[in-house]
Amino acid sequence: MGVDYLSRKIFVALLIILFSLAGNGWALAADSDQSRKTVDEVYEYILKYHKDNPEVQQLVEGAIWGMIDTLEDPYTVYLAADEVDQFVDSINGNYQGVGIYLEAQSDYPRVLEVFPYSPASEGGVLPGDIITGVNGKNIKGLPLNEIVDSIKGKEGTLVDLAMERDGKEIVLTLKRTAVTVSSIDSRVIGKNTGYIAVKTFGEKTAEEFKEALDGLAGQNITGLVVDLRDNPGGYLDSAAKMAELFLKPGDLIVRTIYNDGTGEDYVSENSDEKIKFPVVVLVNSFSASASEVFAGALLDHGVATLVGDNTYGKGVVQKVIPLEKGGALKLTMAEYTTPSGRHLNEIGIKPDYTVITGELQLPFAMLVLQPGQHRVVSISPGSREAFVDGEKIPLKDEAFVREGALYLPLRFIFEALGCEVHWDAASESIAVKKEGKEILISAGGQTLLNGNRIESGMSMLVQNDVSYVPEEMLRALGFSCSFDGQKAVVEVK
Incomplete structure (x- = not known):
């Protein structure tokens, strides 16, 4: 019911590492088990007689991965010799590339951060740039990890990035270098x-x-x-x-x-x-x-x-x-x-x-830290932007006017006002909670505030699987709401 999920950043590994690399010092059982002898026998027959003359390393790695696959454990992994350093470097933020942090979007990734003194910074890449191509190849719709891998490369080599900025296409050629990314950002x-x-x-x-x-x-x-x-x-x-x-x-x-x-x-x-x-x-x-x-x-x-x-x-x-x-x-x-x-x-x-809406999680945290804070949300019909306490926030689902009434995206407006939003299966309603208050809003038109029916004269509207709440309902629920035909301002005091 109108739940909207933001595009998420892709990352390489999900892991806890107990110890860093060191000598193992592990003792294994004596190689006398009959099952191991069977494995050795199969290995020898394949190596000696198979028509394709497989390489030794091919068979060894195949056997290793075969054992790992039987575990059905996505986190147990064999790392070849050339992958070990890359793995450790990825945890510690070391790699060879141009020094940008990308965020996945529907078609093309957006530059979220440019690292200081990196090739990207010195070459003119800016936060907000949209990457549309790498080395002459259009990357529309590709998984973010594939795009990141294509931008990375050996230190000293060149990479061409096609980007869109303010409606214009630009191409920058950057020289890859060793990049160390700090794991901490504070302010x-x-x-x-x-x-x-x-x-x-x-x-x-x-x-x-x-x-x-x-x-x-x-x-x-x-x-x-x-x-x-x-x-x-x-x-x-x-x-x-x-x-x-x-x-x-x-x-x-x-x-x-x-x-x-x-x-x-x-x-x-x-x-x-x-x-x-x-x-x-x-x-x-x-x-x-x-x-x-x-x-x-x-x-x-x-x-x-x-x-x-x-x-x-x-x-x-x-x-x-x-x-x-x-x-x-x-x-x-x-x-x-x-x-x-x-x-x-x-x-x-x-x-x-x-709080599902990613851009509203930090503003929500600020309300938790300062519970008496005055919150003001401004939204204009047809706009892809909203303002929360004066800060511009991307808006996925636009507000609109129908038959003279303003409808606001339900999840966004309530989360922006510091409310939690859930689907209540028992009552087949959307549950909105804030500081001891519970609002149940059903598609059938009934609205309850702490169990008491609220008459607003208007109902929630569902359009393209997104729920919208009319401004009149917000007023009936006790929120301050004004709309001058151009911009709606909703407040919690």
Whole structure:
């Protein structure tokens, strides 16, 4: 019923890494098992007699992947020798490319961020540019990971990017170089709220996070937003060390459980003064693995409020084991639970406040940190933009006027006003909740506020699977709403 999902950024790996690469020191069972002898026998026959004369490495890798495939575990992976460094670099934000961060859209990706001093920055790429081609090839509709791979390449080589900017087509030729992406982005937003985005949990993430947190605390912030949206995970130790900054000594951070029933507890040893300002953690369906460890620890200990969408649900831990002849095995070794004992695999974490519209999750977090804040939303019929407290927000579904009445996209307007929006199957209605109030809006025309029927004279409208609410209904529900024929202004005071 009118649920709209934003295009999501694609990422390479969903993982928790238990340890970084090191000598394995593992003892394997003696090679006397009859089953292994059978495998060796089949290998010898294929190698010696098959008509296609297969290569040894082809058979070896095929056998390895055959064993892995029987596990039906998407996270256990064999890494060839040339893939190991690439894998570790991807976690730590190191790669060879041009230094841009792309966001998927319906046809072509948009440049979300240009890294300072990168080839893209020096070559003239700007945030908001639409990438339409790579090396002369139109990329319309291609998966984002394929586009990213085509832009990356060996250091010193050239890549041509065709882009659309302000309705004009431009082509820039950039020289690829080694790029290191910081896993942390921090700043003050609003009047005095700290904001830290964590893109991945690399080796230095916990250290970088503490530096950012100390810097913001020195600016006398009164609240903090930690943004884990689209963060696929990384090193478990990094997530645990970050969580320590918010917990008391002795607080359980995460528990890992191995296949023999034994486990390991990660416990906070933080002796610093506990953070005293309120904290909101932003999550979405691509917040995975180590992100869920951090978010789950803060949620279970009651030191943060979660806002956004249900997390990915990857509750297992991998270890990267170097192999004697080269390459490595990324092996699922354990499951983990949050401090309260919750299992997250294929379940994820449901946030305290569910907000589906991605662009409204941060404004919603600001209302959580400042519950008495005055919120003003402005929308013009036919426009693809709205303004929330003066900040421009993309609008997927346009407002429109029908028979003299203004209809506003229901999910957007209510989430912008700080309400949660759900489908209530029992009453076949849309449920809108805010600060103890519950509004049930049915397509049949009935509207209930805390169980009492509200007469607005107008009903919700469903068009192209999107629900719209008339301005008169907003007024009847107690919201301040004005419409001068050009622009609607809705307020929560």
